[in-house]
Amino acid sequence: MNKKIVEKLNDLIQLDTDAVLAYQQAIVGCEVTEILDHLKRFQDDHQRHIGDLAELVRAAGEEPMIKRDLKGFLIEGFTAIASRGDRGALMAMLGNEELTNMRYEAALEMELPDEVRAVVERNREDERRHLEWIKEAVAGSFWDIKEGAAAIASGKKSAA
Ligand SMILES: [Fe+2]
Numbered sequence: 113m114n115k116k117i118v119e120k121l122n123d124l125i126q127l128d129t130d131a132v133l134a135y136q137q138a139i140v141g142c143e144v145t146e147i148l149d150h151l152k153r154f155q156d157d158h159q160r161h162i163g164d165l166a167e168l169v170r171a172a173g174e175e176p177m178i179k180r181d182l183k184g185f186l187i188e189g190f191t192a193i194a195s196r197g198d199r200g201a202l203m204a205m206l207g208n209e210e211l212t213n214m215r216y217e218a219a220l221e222m223e224l225p226d227e228v229r230a231v232v233e234r235n236r237e238d239e240r241r242h243l244e245w246i247k248e249a250v251a252g253s254f255w256d257i258k259e260g261a262a263a264i265a266s267g268k269k270s271a272a
Pocket residue numbers: 131154158209212238239242243
């Protein structure tokens with residue numbers, strides 16, 4: 113495997129690491145169970161991507177660059193995501209997932225060995241699914257589920 117591919121895999125590892133951290137912030141800011149469940153699952157996907165990509169780098173005899181510093185942080189609005197609530201978290205992750213989708217698409221434009229392409233394609237499919245669900249959640253104002261349910265439970269408002 114050539115150096116360029118190893119570099120690209122390390123770039124994706126950094127991207128997925130940023131996504132895990134961004135999801136951590138988003139999860140802290142969320143209260144609606146359905147949103148929380150999805151964000152946690154998406155975060156698990158990104159965590160799995162890091163492991164699978166790192167394995168490919170090691171198989172090529174290189175050391176995966178698993179960085180934790182925020183200097184190279186690609187995901188926007190990191191510190192501002194938490195405490196914005198469900199809507200804010202979804203809006204922030206919408207932008208972040210658009211970025212991860214773009215970066216995975218770009219990686220697939222490279223010539224890749226079959227075993228690398230298989231992993232990158234699988235990850236890209238996860239990214240598509242994440243973006244699709246978040247778009248649906250934003251379009252459907254899923255954050256209103258909480259307010260509606262709380263109103264019914266407290267009996268302060270009618271169910272309508
Ligand atoms: Fe994602």
